[in-house]
Amino acid sequence: MPTDPNLEHGRHPERGVADGAIIRAILESQLICHVAFTVDGWPYAVPTVHALDGDHLLIHGSTLSRMLGGLAEGVPACVTVTAVDGIVAARSAFNHSINYRSAMVFGTATPIRDHDHKVSALRAIVEHVLPGRWAEVRPPTVQELRATEIVSIPLGRATAKVRGGGPVDTPADGRRQVWSGVIPVQMLLGTPTHVPDDVAKLPLPDSVASVIESTGQ
Amino acid sequence: MPTDPNLEHGRHPERGVADGAIIRAILESQLICHVAFTVDGWPYAVPTVHALDGDHLLIHGSTLSRMLGGLAEGVPACVTVTAVDGIVAARSAFNHSINYRSAMVFGTATPIRDHDHKVSALRAIVEHVLPGRWAEVRPPTVQELRATEIVSIPLGRATAKVRGGGPVDTPADGRRQVWSGVIPVQMLLGTPTHVPDDVAKLPLPDSVASVIESTGQ
Numbered sequence: 001m002p003t004d005p006n007l008e009h010g011r012h013p014e015r016g017v018a019d020g021a022i023i024r025a026i027l028e029s030q031l032i033c034h035v036a037f038t039v040d041g042w043p044y045a046v047p048t049v050h051a052l053d054g055d056h057l058l059i060h061g062s063t064l065s066r067m068l069g070g071l072a073e074g075v076p077a078c079v080t081v082t083a084v085d086g087i088v089a090a091r092s093a094f095n096h097s098i099n100y101r102s103a104m105v106f107g108t109a110t111p112i113r114d115h116d117h118k119v120s121a122l123r124a125i126v127e128h129v130l131p132g133r134w135a136e137v138r139p140p141t142v143q144e145l146r147a148t149e150i151v152s153i154p155l156g157r158a159t160a161k162v163r164g165g166g167p168v169d170t171p172a173d174g175r176r177q178v179w180s181g182v183i184p185v186q187m188l189l190g191t192p193t194h195v196p197d198d199v200a201k202l203p204l205p206d207s208v209a210s211v212i213e214s215t216g217q
Numbered sequence: 218m219p220t221d222p223n224l225e226h227g228r229h230p231e232r233g234v235a236d237g238a239i240i241r242a243i244l245e246s247q248l249i250c251h252v253a254f255t256v257d258g259w260p261y262a263v264p265t266v267h268a269l270d271g272d273h274l275l276i277h278g279s280t281l282s283r284m285l286g287g288l289a290e291g292v293p294a295c296v297t298v299t300a301v302d303g304i305v306a307a308r309s310a311f312n313h314s315i316n317y318r319s320a321m322v323f324g325t326a327t328p329i330r331d332h333d334h335k336v337s338a339l340r341a342i343v344e345h346v347l348p349g350r351w352a353e354v355r356p357p358t359v360q361e362l363r364a365t366e367i368v369s370i371p372l373g374r375a376t377a378k379v380r381g382g383g384p385v386d387t388p389a390d391g392r393r394q395v396w397s398g399v400i401p402v403q404m405l406l407g408t409p410t411h412v413p414d415d416v417a418k419l420p421l422p423d424s425v426a427s428v429i430e431s432t433g434q
Contacts, residue, residue, distance in 0.1 A: 005259040011282040031301050031315060031402070036253040036262035042222040045253035045262045045297035047319050066227040080262040084248055087406070089425060093343050093354050094361040098248060102264050126310050130400075137310050137395055144311040166411030178354055179419045181412035183347075183428065185248070188405040189304070194383030195398035202396045208306060211400065 005078070005106040007159040017160040026103035026160055027052055027081050031129060031187075035059060036078040037070055050079065051128035053121060056152040057105050058112075060125045068149040072111035079105045079153060084185045090167040091178040097167070099182060103160040109151035115142075121150040132207035222295070222323040224376040234377040243320035243377055244269055246300050248346060248404075252276060253295040254287055267296065268345035270338060273369040274322050275329075277342045285366040289328035296322045296370060301402045307384040308395040314384070316399060320377040326368035332359075338367040349424035 009016040017023065027033075033050040036043055046067050051058045057079055061068035071077055086099035112118050122145070123134045140148070167180045189211050192204070204212070226233040234240065244250075250267040253260055263284050268275045274296055278285035288294055303316035329335050339362070340351045357365070384397045406428050409421070421429070 003257055005261070006256065006283075011279045031304070032299065032317070034251040034253075034262045034297055034299070036251075036260035036295075038255045038258075038260050039223065040220055041255075042293050042323060043253035043255050043260050043295045044222070045251045045295050045321070047297065047299040047317065049315060062228045064228045066223075076259050078253075078260045078262050080251055080264065082249065082251070082264040084404075086410075087248070087346055087428075088411075089347060089350065089354075091354055092357070092361075093339060093351060094357045094365070096343055096346065096350070096354075098266060098346070100249070100264065104262070106259060122310060126313055129304055129313065129315070130306060133306060133313070134310060137308055137313075138390060138393065140309070140311045144309075148311070166413070173355060174413075174415075176355065177416060177419065179412070179416050179422045179425070181409040181416075181425075183409050183425060184407035186405045186407055187301075188403045190401035190403055192398040192400050193303075194305075195396070196383070196391075198391075199394060199396050199398075202394065205396045208396070208398075208400060211304075 005157060007157065009161060015161045015163050017162050023103045023158050023160045024052060026083060026101045027057065029083050030081045033079050033081045035067060036080065037067065037075050039070060049125055049129060051124040053124050053152060055155050057155060058121050058124055059109065059151050059153065061149050063147050063149045065149065068151065071109040071151045072149060074108040076108055077153065086185050087183040088167050089180050089183065091169045091173040091176045091180050095167060095169055097163060099163050101160065101162045103158060105153055105155055106157040107153040109153045112150045112152055115145065118145050118150060122148060125150065130207045130211060132210065136205050136207055222374060224374065226378060232378045232380050234379050240320045240375050240377045241269060243300060243318045244274065244298050247298050250296050250298045252284060253297065254284065254292050256287060266342055266346060268341040270341050270369060272372050274372060275338050275341055276326065276368050276370065278366050280364050280366045282366065285368065288326040288368045289366060291325045293325055294370065303402050304400040305384050306397055306400065308386045308390040308393045308397050312384060312386055314380060316380050318377065318379045320375060322370055322372055323374040324370040326370045329367045329369055332362065335362050335367060339365060342367065347424045347428060349427065353422045353424055
């Protein structure tokens with residue numbers, strides 16, 4: 001186990017956020033995370049699905065995944081979830097920016113091996129992606145649970161960074177008649193595709209109808 | 218310099234993509250990347266803005282950023298860009314998935330210090346975020362260029378992984394009358410906000426009008 005990770009923000013410390021509620025909200029706001037870990041001197045950043053489980057973060061994958069294998073053995077990891085909220089168009093090239101919310105969780109993972117805990121962890125993963133979906137579908141078999149690896153990382157060492165608001169121009173640039181502003185970036189869930197013929201006439205289940213509705217389609 | 222990173226896909230090798238054109242398209246499709254690197258035994262995954270520059274990937278940040286400082290010194294890095302394309306809702310909890318395209322570039326970075334190259338690199342970064350914007354705004358001063366660090370990583374060691382298509386259910390689950398399908402996920406650019414009063418009556422510049430149009434608003 002190395003010494004503690006550096007949770008300080010060297011650049012733009014005013015964007016730093018230590019508030020656990022904000023960190024949790026960022027973690028919940030995005031479908032996927034990126035997991036950083038090191039193997040043989042090379043860092044890897046691998047996307048996967050996560051979920052909150054009380055004061056832990058769950059990371060999901062296959063038992064056959066090398067990443068999950070490494071995480072289950074307790075290699076140090078950094079899990080980052082980033083929401084892109086807007087493109088900040090300033091009056092100078094230099095002051096262009098991105099509005100974002102990013103949370104990083106550092107720790108070593110523990111694999112979940114207890115049957116009931118593993119079922120509830122898989123449930124948290126499915127519900128993170130599509131709230132309400134668990135109750136609509138067939139639950140996992142013992143064999144499927146065996147093929148699933150879910151590891152748990154405590155939220156104890158977490159930090160976040162947030163940039164919001166409008167463009168920041170120099171006073172001299174502020175006198176330029178150049179359009180500036182923020183172009184909001186949102187995640188949109190669209191009309192379902194790839195629906196098998198035999199279920200195409202079924203009504204959309206509540207889980208799907210509500211996420212499509214909540215994003216305004 | 219450690220031995221080569223592992224570019225093989227252990228799990229779901231059928232999703233692996235080595236085609237450079239597909240890798241480039243993934244890198245271009247998203248506003249941000251996550252950069253993984255290791256400091257004092259801890260991996261970090263940090264979001265930032267990137268751009269393509271011929272057969273190199275540019276990573277942008279402040280001269281004061283610790284990450285850029287480390288990258289400029291040549292620490293091994295992995296830059297990952299992930300597009301989330303859909304939520305795959307199967308008839309069983311186990312077979313739920315995400316449609317995604319993810320590209321990873323491994324390498325050590327070289328800082329761009331030549332003035333003209335640095336200007337063109339910053340231009341590539343701005344144009345990646347908002348094509349056409351560079352010509353609309355004030356170009357960088359020498360002082361601003363000095364405060365900007367842009368590093369370049371060759372695309373030589375890159376790989377991608379793609380999951381597309383519909384849900385894959387077991388034959389037994391295929392007889393269940395449970396709705397299944399894919400809920401497409403898209404990035405939507407909305408109506409601008411935070412527009413300063415003095416430029417609120419200017420028409421939207423071409424760069425902004427075209428990205429909003431191209432996402433269908």
